[in-house]
Amino acid sequence: MNPRPPPPEAGSTSIGQLLRRAFGWVVALVFLMGVAGLVATVPPFLAISTPLNDLLRTRSTSGVVRTLLFDGQQGLDGYLLTGQETDRASYLTARQDYPAAEAALRAVTIDSTRTLVETLATEAARWWALADQQIDSMPRAQPSSAEIAREREQFARVESAYRALDLRLVQQISEINRINNVLNAVALAMLAVTTALAGGFALRIGNAATRRITSPLAQVLEAVARLGRGEREVRVTLAGAPTEIEAVAAAVNTAAGEGDRERRTFDAFQEHSAAVRHHLSRGEAVAAAAQVLGDLLGADHVVIRLAPDPDGEFEPEIWSAAEATGDPTPLAGTPVDWDASQPGKAVVRDVQQAPPGPMTAALHAAAARRVIEVTFGEGGTATGQLTVVREPGRGTWRPYEVHLAGVFAADLARILTHAKLFEQAHELVARTREVDATKTELLWTVSHELRTPLTSVAGYLEVLIDREAGPLNAAQERMLGVIDQNVVRLRRLIEDLLMVSRIEAGRLSLSHHLLDLGALVRTACTEIKPAAHKAELTVTCDVDGSMTIRGDREHLDRMLLQLLANAVKFTRPGGTVTVAARISGPNAVLVVRDTGIGIPAPDMPHLFTRFFRATNAIRQAIPGTGLGLTIVSTVVEQHGGTVTIDSEEGAGTTATIVLPIAGPADDDATSAHRTDMHEYSSA
Template identity: 55%
Template structure:
């Protein structure tokens, strides 16, 4: 991006100072040429005009010389303040040496023409010299402030005004002397204007060229900055020709963009490595993955994780080394890291023989690993470290960049969180295993107890039936009522035991459905007969409606139990004077059984949990209505085992509707085949 051009006969790098120097020099030349042209354009008049005009011209020449000297001094001062070049200082000092002689010549030539104006010019020039001298090396002073520079320029403007006053006075004298030579003056004026116009055109072109050569590459730099800011991270400054200073800025911008690209690439790599570590639910596996991720992430030679002893956690050091790595990290892995007492994710960055020094044992171990730049960081839960991560580059390799240190700290912090999550996961697994064992033991206990209760309950039920039938002798009315209560509770206990047995089979996966063609109408008739006595005692009316014969493939006993559970629940939760209606119909390929009651209903918040085992509706619990919470869970399992579904629609205080949908039987031949297949299975 550095441009080399031929400048003043020499080839070298183009600088902003060089361009400005050339521009100012050319402008000075234009000013001098313009002045010379003006003098030459006046030559015919000089030849014609008499001696007084000659003296005026001499005065004008002396004035021009003084003006040129002052202009040269101003140019030298400005150039030196801008670039610090010795050339400008020499220009200034030369002008200062020439000024006394030029001013003396002006006084001599203009003694009888513009003496007062010359005194004023000399006074203004003397003040300007006094303000400018302190800012040239070799004289007392310091670099000028902006206010001082403005004051110098304002003083130069007053000096210029005094010079112009002399020119005006001389011009007036010339006009007075040369009134008879108007034509020649007009011609001279035209020549002078033409020369000035040419000088202005040249000056504008040179200024624009200089400006373009500086601002065009700067515009490219600004454009790249804007594009980088808008997310175009691949753009770079590419200059064919530019001043050295602009090229340096562009190179620095490109270097920063490259560094930012490297940081983004490393951040993406960090995300991948961190994800690879997070996928491990075992603490030991997570530590092994983390030590490899740390080494690969920052292009280290060795990575070591030293764990704080923890019962049940990963133990021992974990070491990763890059292919062809030099040095032995084993001594470092065996060195305790308790000296790193900083909080987790706070990095210790050093070299074994430079910067902060860890304990001598650590330094010796690092030397054995031929370590150069080192990063050590503690990680853990809260302020208590559970381990220490150390990454090493061999001697002679580049020092760590700040973003590399940051990424290692982030990875260590991630590892601390991952270990915490893994520990919680392991504990949760242990808890789940124990809960499963407890649940299995509970299920086995319920199954065993239920089986054991059936035998004595059968004996109690048999003898109770003998007594009620008065085979053992007559009963009083009081004894009869007592035995009815006992019989009712024995039946209730029998149903509870049957529910527990079925639930234990369901949980053990041993519920067998023996499918055969059955008529739902017959099942519902049987259920109504079973439930009717209980409903009659509680003042609940039970009705059933069957529009047509409905045949399905199912297990007669289990379907009957499911429907009994639904109808019994409806009767139990319906008050005196209420009704329970059981209907059965076909809809397309399905048989639909609906049990509708006018009972207490179910709260909306309880509906999602209704078919969960041991769950009971909150209003039933508040009203102390007895129940185990197993009935609907058993119903749901039986219906699903028949390939059907059960849904509930309920409003608290209004009533509940349970709807069962079960596939109908196929054609008779197909039905028999299906029944045989199911029975065989």
């Protein structure tokens, strides 16, 4: 039970009463300060506002007069200089607007500046007369220099009269502002005094309220701070405090107890949820989830029903506490409209207010009073429904318990998705391994089965070609030649299939001998030249002397012939195939470059994948199996080397093979009689 503060003493004052008294005095002080401010500021403002406004209006109106005079003068000068009608129009506009502006200035002027205004008007009238004469004489006759000089002298007198008027106005405005500043200073001083007095009185009111409120409130704040620092056992105990603060203390104690219980529940939730995630079977995950949720929430029953999926239907999972009395079995068997269900938040259902139906009857059978229900799933599709039952007399569901059930259900949806994916992946891996093993065995069997009859065909073909069975005419010789070529092609295909099957089965055997890579390269070039000649290609071979490596002659020969055969096959007539071998540091580097059709950039990452063929080779119907580079890369890797392919579609392909050369420790005399047989797996 949470500790509760003692009841308030008789005659204790509430915070509301204290604040009402304090605010009443503050309002009275504010009212008095406002009255004092009005008394201090309104009379001075009224005393100076009228003359100041008259001066400002006079100066503003005189500015309009000055602007029109200057517009007229600029229009006159422009017209005399250029003769443009736009300048004459500007002058006439200013001349037309000036009388009204002068009348407005006379109307607003004050007595102290009336003489200066009359002087300005007289000088302006004289200037307008001279200007009108010059405007009227144009364009018939240009005014003389003397006339222009008189006009400009007169305009200078106009400017002097305006400056005298403006100076007088500025002086009088400055004087009024000075008086206003003095009056403002006096008013501010009065306000400062009244404010200081009011502030002192308000401070005394605040101190009195503080002594009655802040001391017990500080105890509450200290307890809240300690709770925030993790001291979960702290509670507030007050005596004689205002009733509101005692109520706050009680609320803090209640919240501390609930928060402590909530933290413990969520800590346990994190621990048990992590344990549920370790289950990779959906059935085990659901069973563990039901038990965890029942223990965490203190439930009587937990029922989890999963929606059917292509893998089949799952039996509902039922968990019941040892002391539970109801029967949740009917609830587990109640059908769910999965098509209409959508994943959402956890909700609390009051069984007594539920409408009659199969679900309500099942809840009554489980002795349920209030239940938490949540439909969970991912991607907007419901995958299951969770129902947590608490029997009457066990208390209502707290908000954090409802929230925890929703979080747990969402977590369970992700766990079930991962478990399903794991089950599917496990099944897929098993099927893939089975298919791969069957395919490898099929390749091995078919290759061997084809090899035996092909040997017989090749033997009888050799007998016919050698004329041991009788003479041949020219047509028969050509036909036998075609058969011989296809037998050779089929034999190579079978050998490739056998080698791939050995690689995948881990039965590829290599013998390690000291070999001259340069001699192997020259031999391969010689063997490929007939095919290159037939394809109208030029083959060049550049080998740097002797390059001793340790390896298997048969497999290296096959690798070299695969590379050269690819270069010849994918190069158009008239092209070239260049073979170069050299020593670079501790390695022997072999480069095969052709000017063939090249390889599209998107196909480059897949070149060493078995049975893969470039898209342009397929489009051009160039025969092949897609096994050549797979064999090449495997042989090179098993010899401790690397192979890289650089190509540009339409420009050719370059294959670079790097193999380690034999070190000083390799001895010809001993190694010539040694054959090390190793088996390598495709991994």
